[in-house]
Amino acid sequence: MPWEKCYEEAVVLEAAMRAFWEKGYQGTSMADLVEVTGLNRGSLYAGFGNKRELFLRALQHYDQSYRVGFLTRLRKDREPKDAIIATFDAIAQGDTTMPGGCLVVNSAMELAPHDDEIARIIENSMAEVEAFFANCLAECEDRVRSPAEISETAKVLQGLMVGLLVMTRANRESPSIGAILSQVRSLLG
Amino acid sequence: MPWEKCYEEAVVLEAAMRAFWEKGYQGTSMADLVEVTGLNRGSLYAGFGNKRELFLRALQHYDQSYRVGFLTRLRKDREPKDAIIATFDAIAQGDTTMPGGCLVVNSAMELAPHDDEIARIIENSMAEVEAFFANCLAECEDRVRSPAEISETAKVLQGLMVGLLVMTRANRESPSIGAILSQVRSLLG
DNA sequence: TCCGGTTTTGAATGATCGGTCAAATAACAT
DNA sequence: ATGTTATTTGACCGATCATTCAAAACCGGA
Numbered sequence: 001m002p003w004e005k006c007y008e009e010a011v012v013l014e015a016a017m018r019a020f021w022e023k024g025y026q027g028t029s030m031a032d033l034v035e036v037t038g039l040n041r042g043s044l045y046a047g048f049g050n051k052r053e054l055f056l057r058a059l060q061h062y063d064q065s066y067r068v069g070f071l072t073r074l075r076k077d078r079e080p081k082d083a084i085i086a087t088f089d090a091i092a093q094g095d096t097t098m099p100g101g102c103l104v105v106n107s108a109m110e111l112a113p114h115d116d117e118i119a120r121i122i123e124n125s126m127a128e129v130e131a132f133f134a135n136c137l138a139e140c141e142d143r144v145r146s147p148a149e150i151s152e153t154a155k156v157l158q159g160l161m162v163g164l165l166v167m168t169r170a171n172r173e174s175p176s177i178g179a180i181l182s183q184v185r186s187l188l189g
Numbered sequence: 190m191p192w193e194k195c196y197e198e199a200v201v202l203e204a205a206m207r208a209f210w211e212k213g214y215q216g217t218s219m220a221d222l223v224e225v226t227g228l229n230r231g232s233l234y235a236g237f238g239n240k241r242e243l244f245l246r247a248l249q250h251y252d253q254s255y256r257v258g259f260l261t262r263l264r265k266d267r268e269p270k271d272a273i274i275a276t277f278d279a280i281a282q283g284d285t286t287m288p289g290g291c292l293v294v295n296s297a298m299e300l301a302p303h304d305d306e307i308a309r310i311i312e313n314s315m316a317e318v319e320a321f322f323a324n325c326l327a328e329c330e331d332r333v334r335s336p337a338e339i340s341e342t343a344k345v346l347q348g349l350m351v352g353l354l355v356m357t358r359a360n361r362e363s364p365s366i367g368a369i370l371s372q373v374r375s376l377l378g
Numbered sequence: 379t380c381c382g383g384t385t386t387t388g389a390a391t392g393a394t395c396g397g398t399c400a401a402a403t404a405a406c407a408t
Numbered sequence: 409a410t411g412t413t414a415t416t417t418g419a420c421c422g423a424t425c426a427t428t429c430a431a432a433a434c435c436g437g438a
Contacts, residue, residue, distance in 0.1 A: 026215040042398085043417080045396095109290070109295055114212075123363075126363075130365070158352075159369045166297060170308065231385085
């Protein structure tokens with residue numbers, strides 16, 4: 001039997017994800033990735049192919065682990081409406097252990113216009129966020145909502161969320177943040 | 190008397206602006222800028238200092254010429270409320286002669302977190318957009334709005350606009366676009 | 379016609395980029 | 409011990425990056 005891998009893929013992807021999240025795809029060099037992952041160049045290429053493939057894996061890791069976990073955690077033990085509000089509050093407040101904003105939205109700006117495969121991953125992720133909002137809305141018992149209204153409102157919430165993510169990345173103190181939060185509340189009211 | 194400059198600064202900035210707008214700061218090389226401006230390397234450095242300074246000039250050109258012109262044109266000959274709606278329609282539809290999205294918002298994502306000077310320019314530009322919406326709202330005669338309500342609604346519109354700009358850059362056909370447009374209408378109604 | 383001052387030109391520079399590879403290393407089977 | 413196989417290692421590669429600079433080109437005045 002040969003020598004076994006001495007690293008955990010998930011740990012490496014987690015480190016790469018944070019680097020890409022904070023500095024963008026083009027702003028992160030292979031030298032940076034060597035540093036943050038602890039692996040050396042050759043192992044990185046042997047295990048993940050090249051920079052773009054490593055990014056794809058990191059983006060999928062973000063989407064499947066971080067983003068899903070984020071939404072699941074917020075939903076747990078909350079009324080549907082509160083889950084939506086808590087989602088926006090959490091984004092506005094920001095997790096100090098994580099870079100600001102959202103890797104999917106960052107990548108939508110930087111890469112989606114020039115890379116179809118990445119654009120598809122992002123589109124899929126966006127659709128799942130919209131579905132999250134739609135599910136929450138469908139389970140609200142405060143008043144009846146037609147399927148059309150649910151779909152429409154979910155899309156608006158998604159748009160507001162993206163706007164909020166951009167604002168918080170550009171300037172964590174932006175006064176627009178509070179206005180968006182109360183708009184979300186009144187949209188659900 | 191010495192040899193005079195054989196280029197127009199505004200023309201060069203316009204070309205550089207489009208390149209940065211389409212491909213981002215890091216995605217645009219000096220070689221690209223040489224190509225799109227028609228100037229050669231040395232003249233570019235002699236006239237504008239370096240890449241970052243050229244970008245700053247291009248960003249300010251975008252803000253002072255393109256963005257201001259865009260809003261002014263939409264406002265002209267329109268009721269205040271129609272001007273706001275027309276702004277969102279124009280963003281959603283997109284000008285085929287220009288790159289999608291908005292250079293200010295793109296730069297907010299790519300550079301603002303790591304460059305304070307750029308962050309300030311962006312903040313200022315964002316504030317002027319908010320003021321544009323606030324002015325339109327203040328001049329609406331359909332119903333009375335308190336200053337607080339105007340400020341709040343202007344910020345929400347700004348958030349929706351940013352969301353729309355991201356959506357249109359990532360995917361021009363996104364179904365969220367229509368939902369955002371009708372949300373704007375109902376927000377003004 | 380020559381000169382002083384300015385711009386243009388494009389070759390050259392060193393740094394950094396993403397990517398490669400042969401050699402060293404480690405675990406197992408014989 | 410020895411051989412086999414997979415992984416690790418870091419030096420190395422050509423390409424490209426932003427930037428510089430000396431020389432050529434150009435103009436107006438003397």
